[in-house]
Amino acid sequence: MTAGDDSLRSGKPVVVGTAAPSPCAITAEGAACVSEDLGAESVPGELRRLRMEIERLTQRIPAPGLACPTLAEFFPRLIEQDAKANRRKPRGIESTRSIFNRYLLPMLGAKPLDAIDTADIQRVKASLGHLSAKTVNNVLSVLNHSLKVAARWGLLEGAPVSVPFLKTDMPEMDFYDFDEYQKLSAAAAAIDGRTLALVFLGGDAGLRKGEMRGLEWPDVDWKRGELSIRRSHSKGHVTKPKSGKGRRVPTTQRLLGALEAIRHQQSERVLIDDGGAPVTEHRLVTWLLVAQRSAALRGNGALHILRHTFCSHLATRGAPLLAIKELAGHAGVETTLRYMHLSPSEARRAISLLDPGKKNGQGRKHS
Secondary structure: OOHHHHHHHHOOOOOOOOOOOOOOOOOHHHHHHHHHHHOHHHOOHHHHHHHHHHHHHOOOOOOOOOOOOEHHHHHHHHHHHHHHOOOOOHHHHHHHHHHHHHHHHHHHOOOEHHHOOHHHHHHHHHHOOOOOHHHHHHHHHHHHHHHHHHHHOOOOOOOOOOOOOOOOOOOOOOOOOHHHHHHHHHHHHHHOHHHHHHHHHHHOOOOOHHHHHHOEHHHEEOOOOEEEEOOEEEOOEEEOOOOOOOEEEEOOHHHHHHHHHOOOOOOOEOOEOOOOOEOOHHHHHHHHHHHHHHOOOOOOOOOHHHHHHHHHHHHHOOOOHHHHHHHHOOOOHHHHHOOHHHOHHHHHHHHHOOOOOOOOOOOOOOO
């Protein structure tokens, strides 16, 4: 039995001399080295158990002598080696930066990651009491993700502190009813063709503002009457749509007509400004705001009301859940389900299954 074996039996760490560096430091590799020296057959059950415990623990223990980084020190690495390495969208990365710099850096930036505890999280929540629950949860999500990544990279000993989120209510989504949408369309048509195209791209095809800006003429299939949504232009970056994949959306006749009316050769982009450059987000907001005011409708130029109108109208007219999901490009049905309470036909269809007078498999007559 060697001195190293005695140390293992006594629970003391194995000390490796500095004169002759050894691969048998207290790491998973070191534990394997110990068993090789002893021989698989000569390792008692207790040593084998201890070796497994060493392997488990050394996956998470930081290198000896290195202090755990503060949240401020760790954050740049999180952005470069996690967010960018995993190809998060530039807009998402900028949002994470903004949340960190505005809310987390002032309160927790100087704290080592392994010193952040439940009391700190409650202080963050208390300081954000003037914000909506959704915004608070966005802040907590950045903190939670930071701690989990740090633990996964072996910078924390043990599991990170739990970050409980606030309960949130399902947000009400504002949209225009059919009469209001008709008023908006008429007002847009009276302004100019590009404003009308903007309204129909959102309200008749469900495009997000980044997808509107990224739409190019080759994406318009005039014969089939379809749009190929392949890209999103936001914050100076052209990326895939929000769901991470493209989609094809059939066009209404009035949308196809509106696009034909503004067809140009100044740029590949469909929506351009007066100088022929791709339209900015600010310009789109201005176009919609002018139309809203002209139609005497509520609104502040935020384009998402058009997308909500698209999904809501489909649900009201009885479109199936999965059809709305695919047309809108939702990543999951959870988002689409928020619109389905607007579908009276679905409720009637469900109750009709209980009606014994229905035929064609919807109900059976009882004798």
